[in-house]
Amino acid sequence: MSRSAKRPTAGPAPAPRPHTAFARKYRPLRFEEVVGQEAVGRTLRGAIRAGEIPSTFLFAGPRGVGKTTMARILAKALNCGASEGPTPDPCGECSACRAIADGSALDVVEVDAASHNGVDDVREIRERVAHMPAGGRYKVYILDEAHMFSTAAWNAFLKTLEEPPAHARFVFATTEPEKVPETILSRCQRFDFRRIQARDIVRTLRSIVERENAERERPIEVGDAALASLARFARGGLRDAESLLEQAVLAGEGRVVEEDLAALLGTVPRERVREILARAAAGDGAGTLVAYAAVHDAGADAATFLGQALELLREVTAVSVGGVRTPVVEAEDAEREALAALAKAFGPGGSLRAVQVLAEALRLVRATDEERPLVEAAL
Numbered sequence: 011m012s013r014s015a016k017r018p019t020a021g022p023a024p025a026p027r028p029h030t031a032f033a034r035k036y037r038p039l040r041f042e043e044v045v046g047q048e049a050v051g052r053t054l055r056g057a058i059r060a061g062e063i064p065s066t067f068l069f070a071g072p073r074g075v076g077k078t079t080m081a082r083i084l085a086k087a088l089n090c091g092a093s094e095g096p097t098p099d100p101c102g103e104c105s106a107c108r109a110i111a112d113g114s115a116l117d118v119v120e121v122d123a124a125s126h127n128g129v130d131d132v133r134e135i136r137e138r139v140a141h142m143p144a145g146g147r148y149k150v151y152i153l154d155e156a157h158m159f160s161t162a163a164w165n166a167f168l169k170t171l172e173e174p175p176a177h178a179r180f181v182f183a184t185t186e187p188e189k190v191p192e193t194i195l196s197r198c199q200r201f202d203f204r205r206i207q208a209r210d211i212v213r214t215l216r217s218i219v220e221r222e223n224a225e226r227e228r229p230i231e232v233g234d235a236a237l238a239s240l241a242r243f244a245r246g247g248l249r250d251a252e253s254l255l256e257q258a259v260l261a262g263e264g265r266v267v268e269e270d271l272a273a274l275l276g277t278v279p280r281e282r283v284r285e286i287l288a289r290a291a292a293g294d295g296a297g298t299l300v301a302y303a304a305v306h307d308a309g310a311d312a313a314t315f316l317g318q319a320l321e322l323l324r325e326v327t328a329v330s331v332g333g334v335r336t337p338v339v340e341a342e343d344a345e346r347e348a349l350a351a352l353a354k355a356f357g358p359g360g361s362l363r364a365v366q367v368l369a370e371a372l373r374l375v376r377a378t379d380e381e382r383p384l385v386e387a388a389l
Contacts, residue, residue: 033252036218039102039111041083044076045214045248046206051080053201055098058087063096064199065174068156070187071203074247077183078120080203081152085118086110088179089146096147106146117146124155132159132166139170139178149178156182157189164191171197205246208340212237214248215255230259232266234342235280239268242321243275278310283318284348287326287364290389291355298389312381316372316388320365326353327361 038044041051050069057063067084069077086100086107093101100107109115121135135151143149153159159167171180171194182198184190215237223229232255240258244251254275258266261274272279282305289298305315328338330353334346341349353361371388375381 031253032218032222032256033249036221036252038076038079038083040099041080041087044080044083046210047076047080047203050201050203054080054084054087058096058098061096063088063179065179066171066198067179067181068187068190068195068198068200069181069183069203070200071185072205072246073185074244074249075203075206076248077203078152078154080201081150081181081183082110082118084179084181085115085148085150085152088148088150089115089117115146116144117148118150118152120152120154122154123158127159127163129160129162129166132163136166136170139175143177147177149175150181151178152181152183154183156184157186161191164194168193206248207246208238208241211241211244211246211248211251215240215251218252218255226264228264230264230266232258233268235268236266236271238342238345239271239275239277239280243277276311276314278305278315278318280318280322283315283322284352286389287319287322288352288355290364291352291357291360299386302386302389306382306385312375312385313372316368316375316385320368320372322349322352323361323365323368325349326356327365329353330356330358330361 041055042048044051067081069081071077083100086102087098088096089106089110090097090100091104091106102108102111106115110118113120119135119138121131139149139151141149174180182190182194187195187200212234219230219232236258237255240251240254244254255266258271258274262270268279268281282301286298286301286305289301302315306312325339325341326349328336329346329349332338334350339346339349356364367388371384374384378384
């Protein structure tokens with residue numbers, strides 16, 4: 011090739027794959043798919059099937075357990091274009107269902123009451139709700155963080171809720187129902203959403219990994235222990251668990267192991283916590299201090315460590331009292347055996363005494379900067 015000849019140039023880099031967050035990409039589409047809220051889903055489907063649809067709903071429960079998702083499915087059920095009227099089984103494919111899913115439906119309005127909670131905001135809702143739907147059967151207002159509405163705003167809402175237009179439905183979602191005025195609560199059909207059990211979160215996360223791997227050239231590698239850690243850290247909130255899984259996948263470049271996960275979450279690997287407690291139960295004071303020193307030197311927060319130790323001791327106590335198969339503990343067989351071994355090491359009443367000691371240490375740690383001596387003395 012002559013010097014004057016042009017070398018072939020590389021083509022443009024391939025466009026990055028569009029990214030959709032796990033929590034959004036795998037959001038349930040039907041009532042029965044909302045994990046952990048089967049009772050709520052059954053009741054809503056029954057009401058729709060019977061044609062007895064309340065005008066105002068209150069969805070109450072912790073964050074990330076499916077309140078807004080259920081409200082969107084309800085909006086689809088009321089407006090699905092594949093049926094002649096409201097249906098307990100929205101198709102998810104018609105133009106109305108797709109518009110609600112992507113947030114473009116004119117007749118489904120989501121309001122964040124954390125930032126739109128004044129009288130003027132409510133007046134705007136009242137003015138808009140008076141008009142007939144643009145294309146669907148119902149106008150559906152989903153009002154998130156409803157407990158943030160001011161007293162004046164609630165008062166402005168009252169008349170509309172007392173005499174709602176036939177074409178309108180309201181869904182108030184809140185994590186703090188006790189802050190909603192009684193005059194409002196009495197006009198709502200209330201549905202309580204519960205925290206999602208760890209085993210259900212693990213099952214859902216495993217399903218997400220499997221579905222992701224069906225699309226990826228390089229599969230995600232994640233073990234049961236890491237999924238269990240994510241479920242425990244999320245404390246019953248599936249949305250948080252899904253977001254954490256996504257972070258862990260990105261941080262580990264597709265490989266999620268418990269040690270790396272603990273660093274990401276700011277926690278101590280469960281195996282390390284168990285080792286420290288086992289040494290303490292065996293009366294190995296020197297070994298206990300050495301094991302805790304390694305955790306401390308790795309940057310673990312003392313309060314976080316004590317909180318994890320107390321949670322582990324709760325499970326140990328439950329196994330000690332109720333046996334290795336106790337339903338109070340959510341764990342795989344191998345973890346149950348490890349808990350049983352630790353319960354045996356502590357002996358009768360030992361785990362309860364340990365709970366008392368570490369709970370007092372946690373109280374003191376939160377009130378001082380001198381954390382390490384308190385933890386070491388407690389251990």
